[in-house]
Amino acid sequence: MTIKERVESVRARIAAAALRVGRDPGEVLVVAVAKSFPASTIEEAIAAGISDIGENRVQEAQAKIGEINAPCRWHMVGHLQTNKARLAVRLFDWVHSLDSWKLAQELDKAGSTLGKRVRALVEVNVAEEPTKTGVTEIELFPLLERVGSLPHLSIEGLMAMPPFDPDPDGVRPCFRRLTRLREEAVSRFPELSLRHLSMGMSHDFEVAVEEGATMVRIGTAIFGARPQG
Ligand SMILES: *Cc1c(COP(=O)(O)O)cnc(C)c1O
Secondary structure (H helix, E strand, O other): OOHHHHHHHHHHHHHHHHHHOOOOHHHOEEEEEOOOOOHHHHHHHHHOOOOEEEEOOHHHHHHHHHHOOOOOEEEEOOOOOHHHHHHHHHHOOEEEEEOOHHHHHHHHHHHHHHOOOEEEEEEEOOOOOOOOOOEOHHHHHHHHHHHOOOOOEEEEEEEEOOOOOOOHHHHHHHHHHHHHHHHHHHHHOOOOOOOEEEOOOOOOHHHHHHOOOOEEEEOHHHHOOOOOO
16 A cells, blocks of 8 residues: 555544534644655655654654655654753644643753744553563642643643554543543643543554543654564
8 A cells, every 4th residue: 555545544434533522623633653654655645635744763754854854743752862852842733741840941051052842742651561661650730730821832632552452442442531531631721731642553543532532643644664674
């Protein structure tokens, strides 16, 4: 299949999943995660109608962003170290992986220096896996309470990356938990505009859409298997 055919198939599956639960498919943004694929492949995806590209490493993204002329928005979906915050703010339109107060402060500082308001999602470790990034449920609300004071940071929702489960239905409880956390956060922090839920990848995005995802991060279902590096 070509990238265009894969994009069309992903969009059709998102639309079917949305309609199953009475959602408007237009509420779901496809972020095509292009890590390990070259700029020319990203341009193919943009030509196929993709508007948003995800990367998980700042350096790798920097090289590709420099090569691409087609208009698109860039999303940092991988773990972000505080010492790369400034470069990330320069390169990306969205950061999906805000997971500490220290990183929030660094992003805000970079936003101030670069005259930019950084759009970010707080990553939640919904399955409470010790080896994973993201804040725990207990850490989430205190963090949301503090970030409201940072003028160059705009927190617009939550993100989760649940453990892989061969059965996509197995991660439904994780998606449901993130949805519930967003609802609770919206009622506790009405001053923030927590509209987004970034959840769902190639093997489970339909379940994520059924559970309320507004951004799905899709790599292999659009680009094919990643080359082993
Ligand atoms: C690679 C990656 C994805 C996409 O994974 P696929 O299974 O290829 O769709 C989504 N989110 C993050 C954070 C990733 O690193």
